[in-house]
Amino acid sequence: MLFTVLTGLITSSLLIPFGKLIKTKWSILLPFIPVLLFLFYALHVPTVAGGTNLLQHLPWVPTLGANLDFRLDGLSLLFALLITGIGTAIFFYGRSYLKGHHYFDRFFAYLLLFMSAMLGVVLSNNMLTLFVFWELTSISSFFLIGFNNDSRASRSSALMALSITGLGGFFLLAGLILAGHVAGTYVISELFTKHGLLVDHPLYPLIVTLVCLGAFTKSAQFPFHFWLPGAMKAPTPVSAYLHSATMVKAGIYLLARFTPILGxxxxxxxxxxxxxxxxxxxxxxxxxxxxxxxxxxxxxxxxxxxxxxxxxxxxxxxxxxxxxxxxxxxxxxxxxxxxxxxxxxxxxxxxxxxxxxxxxxxxxxxxxxxxxxxxxxxxxxxxxxxxxxxxxxxxxxxxxxxxxxxxxxxxxxxxxxxxxxxxxxxxxxxxxxxxxxxxxxxxxxxxxxxxxxxxxxxxxxxxxxxxxxxxxxxxxxxxxxxxxxxxxxxxxxxxxxxxxxxxxxxxxxxxxxxxxxxxSERKLAAIERFNRLAPQQVFLYIAQTCKRLAISFTQLFHNGYLRSYHLKIIVFAELLLGYKLWISGPIHIHFDQLTPLSWYEVVIVAILIGALYIIVSTRSRLTSVVSTSVIGYCICLMFVFYSAPDLAMTQFTIDTLTTVLFVLVLYKLPGFINLTSRAVLVRDAIVALGFGAILSLIALRVLYEPNTTTISDFYGENAYLLAKGKNVVNVILVDFRGIDTMFETVVLSIAALGVYSLIRLRLKSSEKE
Known part of the structure; x- marks a missing residue:
């Protein structure tokens, strides 16, 4: 079953490099993909009709309970036959309907992606996997509905459909996670035996509400129905496929599937x-x-x-x-x-x-x-x-x-x-x-x-x-x-x-x-007079209100000045840390247990304070940068005094490199233009002193906290056993925090694509204006 789901995904990705071939005589091959998938599921009709259900289990992320589990029973088989059978008709129909279209290959890439996503939804036997394919249907339908992207109406309809179904997807995810948490499993076939446990749980009303919201938005139930008529801006093959046997039926499938579980x-x-x-x-x-x-x-x-x-x-x-x-x-x-x-x-x-x-x-x-x-x-x-x-x-x-x-x-x-x-x-x-x-x-x-x-x-x-x-x-x-x-x-x-x-x-x-x-148009106009009371208008009003709030928030917090961002971040951190210190009770400092001060520590701190004074009082950027480097070197010496030479070398390298870069960048810039008022200077001084005081109090509290090594012992003992790595730090970054690192990589990749797109951008003269 997994192969049938992946078939459309793989073919869809292949249409990107080989799209030009598909626009020619090879397009005849496209309809035979759903034909073969339909025949595959048709061959299982006698088996399922006899009462036998087919299961497939492939581990994916077992620690999170997300596996590639698939189940073929009477309900999923009917939907699989509809998706592939009517999909076959749509592929033959769409091949002629869009013949000669500039984006012919792109259309079928979207359609194959959508078909695979729908198969994934109806075949999934794991709630988390089902949600992944559920969201993929929303994304692929967004591309299909907005296929005529030169039309503003098509783009607007696609955004409306994505907004409504995406919002429903958020509610559905919350409901599925709650259901899995209560039942202790995310496997749908195992949930059939957990009906009593779910129904009797205090969270049952919330689970039902969230799951129903997800299904109602996708299946266009009132008051979420208005996105579907707008989606008719899509090409007719899309409308025929999405609104007869696939997308809108996904919500119905979800309700039918969960009726024995939550019903x-x-x-x-x-x-x-x-x-x-x-x-x-x-x-x-x-x-x-x-x-x-x-x-x-x-x-x-x-x-x-x-x-x-x-x-x-x-x-x-x-x-x-x-x-x-x-x-x-x-x-x-x-x-x-x-x-x-x-x-x-x-x-x-x-x-x-x-x-x-x-x-x-x-x-x-x-x-x-x-x-x-x-x-x-x-x-x-x-x-x-x-x-x-x-x-x-x-x-x-x-x-x-x-x-x-x-x-x-x-x-x-x-x-x-x-x-x-x-x-x-x-x-x-x-x-x-x-x-x-x-x-x-x-x-x-x-x-x-x-x-x-x-x-x-x-x-x-x-x-x-x-x-x-x-x-x-x-x-x-x-x-x-x-x-x-x-x-x-x-x-x-x-x-x-x-x-x-x-x-x-x-x-x-x-x-x-x-x-x-x-x-007639007259009768239609009479009905549409009540549109101001329609759910669509309420939704648009809420959307406009959110947009106005977002603009106000942006203007207040994102004004484009780095100093403003730093100030807000530091103030928020002070409030959060200060509240935590307040509720943690008083700090009892035993000065007799602290290490006595040495003369070289006093000298280093005096130099550091002097450098700080120069930074806040000078009118020269270059002097400020040099003074900042002095602070960095003082911290390096502190690391050396307290037996941390590796940190000292890291600090020394970074500080030197940063200073050189700053000097190269700022060398030709003019000196400071002092536009800061005394009130602003006083405010910044209070914020800075407050932050330093809070960090000092935290450091003193940490000194008297019990030294527990449970977490470090776990990583030390399991780094090699579980991840086969001897460098504990690397193992933590790559394996134990693998998902976090993966998303960091994704963010960097997206940023790289954005930069590459800007570099390759070729605007027309009219677009530049």
Whole structure:
């Protein structure tokens, strides 16, 4: 499994040096990467369907509990097949959609990176590893959403998506660490047996809150939903991939994976019910007022994600079965509709449904795919969407008696909106009269319309044979979510019952809304008048407030003067150290135990004080530098007096080198320009004397502290045994403090890249101005 995750990462990195080859005939090889990965996971379907879970363990950072653990069960297999299967369709589609694009190779590098990150998320059996891949999805999606980087709207949308999902990632990390700390393990499969321990712990409410925040931000749940419609600025292949089967489903996957671990409680269920229920109805209604095809699909996606969250909150076997089916249903028809939208935009250069009609006459294969996807979205019999919609109603009707009626009504309202939205996106552009402007529209490359046609046909095929799909794909998925046997039995016909009546009523009501409701700019403007109360505006207000505070903070603390920085650092250190001394109690000094002063020590201190006086009183930079070197040499002599010749030689070398460099740099500079007032001099003197006094008190306290050698003994005893090094200092730096040193190296590398970029920068004359 690790190899499948690394395949995309390795290929993505290879596209950097060999990108020019990919832009030519070799681009045909790219789609076969997800094809091979799909075949790999398809071969494991019989094994997993039989109830066998596959595990892989590779040590990574075992001391921190972070290992490359992977688990293939019903839930992860379904998502892996969606990621690679729909990824295959997107790769073939995107290869033609972006043919000739200047950044063709860069696009597929980002897409491969994202595919690998998603596989890592759904396959990870370690919470820390899962988080690493989780963040990688946010970063790679940032590049994909902002792919059209010459567009300000694309850049803004990418930043918004990264901000929201990145914030959620921070909360998720905190929740995962707390859960691992409470359970004593970060291995997800081991957490299934720790459910009682986690639920009964006082930190359980905080863990649930943090994990849900991480999932809600990624899966665009209200009030974090607004980043997803903005992400439609990305190229259509990106929208089709990210918003049908991958990125937004990552949050759903997380909730489903942690339901057996943190779920089955009132807090978990109520949170998911309330957030998911409001999101699905809110977004379904909003989708009816959009005039842009991508906007319709964006809000219907938010609604579908709300439905999945809502079903997980119901916490019943019927709901888990419905969720496992609806994940597949939504991925098939939504990816199809997105790709069809891209074809329409590619050929007509518009996505406005008020201007589109009659395209069936020139895009017949695309129309067939669109109508199949729209029918599956609506839940028409003999489509897989019909099975999914029936299961949703079955789950709400079998909920608690006092809530079943209300929850069913909410589900009906949502599905009516989704039916109408599906017809608007899948039927509206193809029905009616063909405008004269589109008479010359023709079919695009076959690799653009065949993938959506295949996905739409699968929606029909799975609807005709739901038992086969349920047995081999959805059954173990539902069991993994429930943590128990759900006894799934999908059938194409359940007889005449309340569920069938609700499905027919939903279909008829949605069809009537589609026929009699005409979206327009006027209606959209009426809805958008309430935007000032929208969560997006609240988020932007908070962001602007943070920006103003950051500017004020910068102006106060980062004014560009080195002396100001030194002053603030020293004052903060004085306050911190002074507080520590205060709470530590009085210092009892026994002067009779101190070493008597010698005449040479008194002479050295007198010279040092004289040099200090010259530094603060002179008006010459050169005299100040020489006096500073005198202080350094006095300290060297102190080291020699107290038997530390190695420190003395180090101090002597550094002080000499520093003095020479200062003289070379300052030689041609003018003398001091005395602009410092007496008040500033007094302030600096007080700060300096205070710092010296505090350090002196600390030194005196250290003299009377017990001399414990526990830490030094540990390093001395284990330096060679654990790290195979005889130089203890080197071992501490390289091995025991290896992570710290690694990050120092990373910082230096980033700084080097920045310097190199500035050196190689070639600005145009207009940019220089």
């Amino acid at each position: 089955h409680t009132e807090l978990w269920n109520t949170t998911l019910l309330v957030v998911g229920g409001f999101t699905m109805a809110f977004a379904a209604i909003h989708a009816l007022f959009r005039t842009d095809l991508k906007g319709i699909l964006a809000y219907s996606t938010i609604s579908a994600l709300g439905v999945l969250t809502f079903l997980l909150g119901l916490d019943t076997p019927e709901a888990f079965v419905a969720a496992s089916v609806f994940i597949l249903v939504h991925a098939l028809y939504k990816a199809t509709l997105f790709m069809i939208t891209g074809i329409i935009d590619h050929e007509t250069h518009t996505r406005d449904i008020t201007k589109l009609s009659g395209l069936r006459k020139v895009l017949m294969p695309v129309f067939i795919a669109a109508i199949l996807a729209a029918l599956s979205s609506a839940g028409v019999p003999l489509t897989f969407g019909f099975i999914g919609k029936d299961l949703i109603y079955e789950a709400t009707l079998h909920y608690r008696e006092n809530w079943s009626l209300w929850l069913t009504a909410l589900a009906v309202i949502t599905n009516i909106g989704l039916v109408a939205a599906g017809f608007m996106a899948g039927l509206k552009p193809f029905t009616g009269q063909l405008p004269t402007a589109y008479q010359n529209v023709h079919l695009p490359y076959k690799s653009m319309w065949i993938p959506p046609l295949i996905l739409a046909a699968l929606g029909l095929l799975f609807g005709i044979f739901p038992g086969v799909v349920g047995e081999y794909m959805n059954y173990q998925t539902a069991n993994a979510i429930a943590g128990a046997d759900t006894h799934m039995d999908l059938k194409i016909w359940h007889g005449f019952n309340v569920v069938l009546i609700l499905s027919v009523a939903t279909l008829v009501s949605g069809g009537l809304i589609y026929v009699f409701h005409t979206p």
